[in-house]
Amino acid sequence: ETGVTQTPRHLVMGMTNKKSLKCEQHLGHNAMYWYKQSAKKPLELMFVYSLEERVENNSVPSRFSPECPNSSHLFLHLHTLQPEDSALYLCASSQERGNANEKLFFGSGTQLSVL
Amino acid sequence: GDSVTQMEGPVTLSEEAFLTINCTYTATGYPSLFWYVQYPGEGLQLLLKATKADDKGSNKGFEATYRKETTSFHLEKGSVQVSDSAVYFCALFDNYGQNFVFGPGTRLSVLP
Numbered sequence: 250e251t252g253v254t255q256t257p258r259h260l261v262m263g264m265t266n267k268k269s270l271k272c273e274q275h276l277g278h279n280a281m282y283w284y285k286q287s288a289k290k291p292l293e294l295m296f297v298y299s300l301e302e303r304v305e306n307n308s309v310p311s312r313f314s315p316e317c318p319n320s321s322h323l324f325l326h327l328h329t330l331q332p333e334d335s336a337l338y339l340c341a342s343s344q345e346r347g348n349a350n351e352k353l354f355f356g357s358g359t360q361l362s363v364l
Numbered sequence: 365g366d367s368v369t370q371m372e373g374p375v376t377l378s379e380e381a382f383l384t385i386n387c388t389y390t391a392t393g394y395p396s397l398f399w400y401v402q403y404p405g406e407g408l409q410l411l412l413k414a415t416k417a418d419d420k421g422s423n424k425g426f427e428a429t430y431r432k433e434t435t436s437f438h439l440e441k442g443s444v445q446v447s448d449s450a451v452y453f454c455a456l457f458d459n460y461g462q463n464f465v466f467g468p469g470t471r472l473s474v475l476p
Contacts, residue, residue, distance in 0.1 A: 253407065284466075291368065292408075292453060292466035305463065339407055347462035349396040349415070355407030 252276045255340050255356035262330065263364055270325040270359045272340030278354070280346035281323040283315060286337040286358065298323060299346040330363045337361070366391040366458040368467035373451075376473045377444055385439040385470045387428075387454035395456040397421075397430055397437040402451040402469070411439075411452070444474045 253274045262268050272281065283295040297305035298317040312334075314326040323340055337358045343351040371386040389397065396415045400408040412421030417432035426441045439452060454467040 255407075286469075289372070289468055291468045292455075294463055294465075297463065341407070349457035349459065352410045353400075353408070353464060355402075355409065357405060357407045 253340055253342055253354050253356040255338075255359050257359060258357065259360045259362075261362045261364065262327070264330060264332070266330075267326070267328040269327065270338055270340075270361075272323040272325075272356055274321055274340075274342040274354070276342060276344075276354060278342040278344050279320060280343045280351075281317060281320075282341040282343075282353070283323070283325055284339040284341060284355075286339055292339075296325075297346060304346065327361075330361075332363050335361055335363045365461070366395065366456060366465045368454050368456055368465055370452075370454050370467040370470050373469075373471040374473055375470060376475065378475050379446055380443045381474075383439070383441040383444045383448075383472070385452055385454075385472070387437045387439065387467060389435050389437065389454070389456050391435075391456055391458070393459055394432065395459060397428070398455040398457070398464070399426070399428055399437070399439050400453040400455060400466070402453065404450070408453060444472070446474045446476050448472060449474045 281298045285293040295309045296315040316324040339358045340356040341353045367390045398413045399411040401411045402408045412423040414421040414430040420429045428439045451469040451471045453469045
């Protein structure tokens with residue numbers, strides 16, 4: 250148990266659906282992240298929030314929309330996804346962003362399948 | 365930009381065999397280097413790290429040495445166990461972008 254909880258664990262959705270992924274941490278961390286894990290590709294950083302403010306958006310398509318209502322919660326809203334968006338979506342947190350001495354704490358991920 | 369390359373898996377070994385997973389990186393300057401491990405059904409967790417050249421990180425019998433001259437950070441363990449079966453990710457901290465950059469991961473399967 251890393252202290253970072255993601256729900257749901259599995260999600261199957263059609264290309265016209267709208268769904269949301271949820272991440273919660275009670276570690277008192279100030280930075281939260283969304284990563285995409287696809288087979289045989291580097292872990293891809295999607296979004297970074299620091300103190301509830303988005304500080305990085307790595308050219309992610311607009312069909313992915315993040316939301317950070319407070320320092321403990323992070324959402325990823327999904328709409329009109331494509332089959333190639335099927336992947337494991339990981340949430341992570343750290344005490345602060347931009348510090349090489351920080352350790353990232355990851356959730357177990359949401360396995361997303363887009364049909 | 366900075367990047368990390370790892371040997372392609374899967375790597376399959378028998379219990380008590382010697383393990384090496386190769387990792388090389390491309391970066392501006394001298395980044396901190398990390399190995400993260402992902403056990404089945406779980407998120408990634410930090411295994412070990414090294415912050416400067418010639419540093420050796422170690423944890424749970426795993427070791428990796430920061431080699432500046434070859435830009436490498438290979439992971440080794442002298443005797444693997446079935447419980448070491450997992451996906452191993454090499455990573456660096458991009459000092460310019462202030463983010464962690466991960467490799468694609470290497471899946472290790474240890475057979476009894």
